[in-house]
Amino acid sequence: MNIVVLVKQVPDSGAERTLSSQDFTVERASASNVINEMDEYAIEEALKIKEAHGGEVTVLTMGPAGATESIRKALSMGPDKAVHISDDALHGSCAVATSKVLAAALGQLNADLILCGAESTDGRVQVLPHMIAERLGIAALTGARKLTVDGSQLTAERQTDEGYEVVTAATPAVVSVWDTINEPRYPSFKGIMAAKKKPVQALSLAEVGVDAGEVGFAGATSQVLEYSKRPPRSAGTKITDEGDGGSQLVAFLATEKFV
């Protein structure tokens, strides 16, 4: 099976994150950047499928030059190769444009299965997988917590607010995953060494076949007008339980009309 995993580099969610004061894009230059956590689960799932059914795993990233770091890290887990779409014109791209570029690249890669995270931790938009499926006209099994592959038949279990759903489709398909699907492996030393030699193909926008006017700020379908820091919450009353902590807590809840 020819599997492509979508991997995005994002600013570390454990550190301070901000928007650029110049163009309101996510500040990536000063942030410590990592693989979007959910994408590690997609990589793991791809590797498990390859181990069971054979095939090849390709990592696909659209992102600035610095994203190579995350690509190497992704490769050190085990994928065979990577494709990195990078172009200055892409800066400022909205989700609609990003999906256009990724879908165009995927069109060239002939994937049977496209695996990706259910959402990225920076934008948390949670729309890319659906947009890509829509553009390519292929099946989408989104938000999977379990995936079974039987030949070209895919079955996924997806969490809903009420319980779960079992959904099926045939390849080619996009499957987005949540972190309940597996436990991603740690790269081994051998994996890290091997990743340095794995092929990473660079693609420009022209090579992908998308016009520069359709992406970046030029092609943006939405615009950030302004942003501000929310005033940080401040600590209120803090008491130490000396036998009546529970009662005091309820007294507070009562003044706030919760009981």
Add this chain to the structure above:
Amino acid sequence: MAEVLVVVEGSVKKVTLELLTIARTLGSPSAVVFDSSVDQAKLAEYGAEKIYVAPASDYLVAPKATVVAQLVREKQPAAVLLGSTQEGKEIAGRLAVKLDNGLLTDAVEVAADGTATQVAFAGSTIVKSKVTKGLPIVTIRPNSVTPSPQPATPAVEDVTAELSEADKLTKVVERVTETKGSRPELTEAGVVVSGGRGVGNADNFKLVEELADLLGGAVGASRAAVDSGYYPHQFQVGQTGKTVSPQLYVALGISGAIQHRAGMQTSKTIVAVNKDPEAPIFELADYGVVGDLFKVVPQAADEIRKRK
């Protein structure tokens, strides 16, 4: 006044009523439902001037986007509002591609001119944005506004859309409802009581549930509690779980890691019980009790029962 489409993905939820409340400030609300058994009286009570009824389908989500796209083309609405839920976002994403249109997710407010206010980066940043191509397609986070009734007498119209082959690629073969009792839904609840690793084991989560029930709230959990198997994943609050914004959030045995805060920091009032006085959760708690939750929580529960 132009129509504003309000997408009712499944049954009428609290977020649906919030969408109708916002829609009324933007134009004339038209609800789109995908099942004729949806509670139309409720939609009318909150101001739906029109209800479009599309047939239910056994295919996953894609057909709903096709229906909404057709309605946008036919009715030329001023905006499309959806819930910021897994399904709401899927419909919105597909719709944006179909119409080559911008979209905004996770808004908490939409101004009359379509400018949306979004909360980003774990609640630390407020962003104002606008769709610059096409009409505003906006997903709204549950608990963003207080739903207010404004009765209307809706005209009901059946809609059918021709589904493409691509709409019929993913089939739902089974829908399983897991009983969650009478508790409100996590993202919509006015009160959320969450337990963390400090709760110690799955059995002890009864304590969290008991307090939640006394307060009429939903139960949440930290990732550490979920990963340790104390509570199911769908109740996880935080960066990789649900975002909640209740009137009251109670954190029991939760340290308050940045990724947990990401999901609860916009709660109105935050209360924490933690035995570590240095726990970061106290930095944002309006009321904090430094103490053992196994002593504090049962006492609080008793006290609430006494006051009832």
